[in-house]
Amino acid sequence: xxxxxxxxxxxxxxxxxxxxALELARxxxxxxxxxxxxKEKAEAVAEEIRALGQESIVIQANVAEEESVxxxxxxxxxxxxxxxxxxxxxxxxxxxxxxxxxxxxxxxVIQTNLxxxxxxxxxxxxxxxxxxxxxxxxxxxxxxxxGNPGQANYVAAKAGVIGLTKTAAKELAARNVLVNxxxxxxxxxxxxxxxxxxxxxxxxxxxxxxxxxxxxxVSRVVRFLASEDSNYITGQTIHIDGGxxx
Amino acid sequence: MADVFEQxxxxxxxxxxxDESKVTLEASFKxxxxxxxxxxxxxxxxxxxxFDMEISDEDAEKIATVGDAVNYINSKQ
Numbered sequence: 001x002x003x004x005x006x007x008x009x010x011x012x013x014x015x016x017x018x019x020x021a022l023e024l025a026r027x028x029x030x031x032x033x034x035x036x037x038x039k040e041k042a043e044a045v046a047e048e049i050r051a052l053g054q055e056s057i058v059i060q061a062n063v064a065e066e067e068s069v070x071x072x073x074x075x076x077x078x079x080x081x082x083x084x085x086x087x088x089x090x091x092x093x094x095x096x097x098x099x100x101x102x103x104x105x106x107x108x109v110i111q112t113n114l115x116x117x118x119x120x121x122x123x124x125x126x127x128x129x130x131x132x133x134x135x136x137x138x139x140x141x142x143x144x145x146x147g148n149p150g151q152a153n154y155v156a157a158k159a160g161v162i163g164l165t166k167t168a169a170k171e172l173a174a175r176n177v178l179v180n181x182x183x184x185x186x187x188x189x190x191x192x193x194x195x196x197x198x199x200x201x202x203x204x205x206x207x208x209x210x211x212x213x214x215x216x217x218v219s220r221v222v223r224f225l226a227s228e229d230s231n232y233i234t235g236q237t238i239h240i241d242g243g244x245x246x
Numbered sequence: 247m248a249d250v251f252e253q254x255x256x257x258x259x260x261x262x263x264x265d266e267s268k269v270t271l272e273a274s275f276k277x278x279x280x281x282x283x284x285x286x287x288x289x290x291x292x293x294x295x296x297f298d299m300e301i302s303d304e305d306a307e308k309i310a311t312v313g314d315a316v317n318y319i320n321s322k323q
Binding site: 126129130171174175 | 284
């Protein structure tokens with residue numbers, strides 16, 4: 001159903017982003033794998049995509065820098081001839097209690113997790129408007145809806161992403177560019193491995209389905225939002241959290 | 247000048263689905279031709295393609311009328 005489409009996935013060298021890149025590739029999509037620091041891991045993801053029979057390129061770029069972002073989008077369009085799907089997944093954490101959170105830790109997370117989504121969305125808009133078709137899928141987080149102690153910066157950024165999703169959806173709807181977000185809950189990745197056992201237990205006790213999610217639980221919903229099966233959905237945030245926040 | 251105007255006029259007619267007689271040099275995209283902000287952005291993108299040029303965001307913001315667009319294109323060619 002997605003055969004021949006072209007996607008750019010930010011932060012695709014590991015975790016949820018990696019799984020999204022592979023899931024799209026399994027469905028016939030050519031994927032540009034963006035990474036910030038993990039070059040070897042990004043190359044490995046691209047190799048896996050090629051093994052699935054799809055084209056892939058690897059692009060190093062900091063999503064918080066406009067020039068790098070523009071260049072990344074240009075490279076993707078040059079490589080694949082179009083850009084049909086953007087997945088804004090790149091994200092970092094700098095957790096600390098409000099009282100102890102340094103200004104630079106707040107700024108760093110906002111820059112990458114919120115401004116990065118803005119810059120990437122802005123950069124692909126021209127191409128998608130010309131195509132009169134496109135899908136933008138933002139990886140937010142359930143904590144952007146519920147709040148979470150120790151993550152003021154991350155929560156503020158993710159709540160911002162949800163608002164940005166709605167605005168972009170309204171601005172671009174007339175040009176058939178659909179913009180949605182997914183809000184993963186507790187998904188086992190490198191990022192959640194950094195949580196303390198206490199944090200993990202506290203989170204798990206709040207999940208009606210009683211277990212953490214897997215990156216595939218997220219990537220399948222992203223694939224749905226990239227496909228024609230979701231033609232009449234825009235501006236939404238889909239919770240993928242085992243029922244944690246309803 | 248006339249040639250650029252004719253080309254711009256044709257693009258405006260196609261894009262905004264307006265009557266040819268309304269597309270004068272003085273016509274404002276938003277006020278006279280019923281374009282919204284996104285229409286104008288798209289129109290500018292179309293002009294970039296047709297005339298093979300890049301129009302910066304700052305310059306694009308100054309293009310309000312058909313004449314503005316024609317003058318801009320002439321000044322860059």
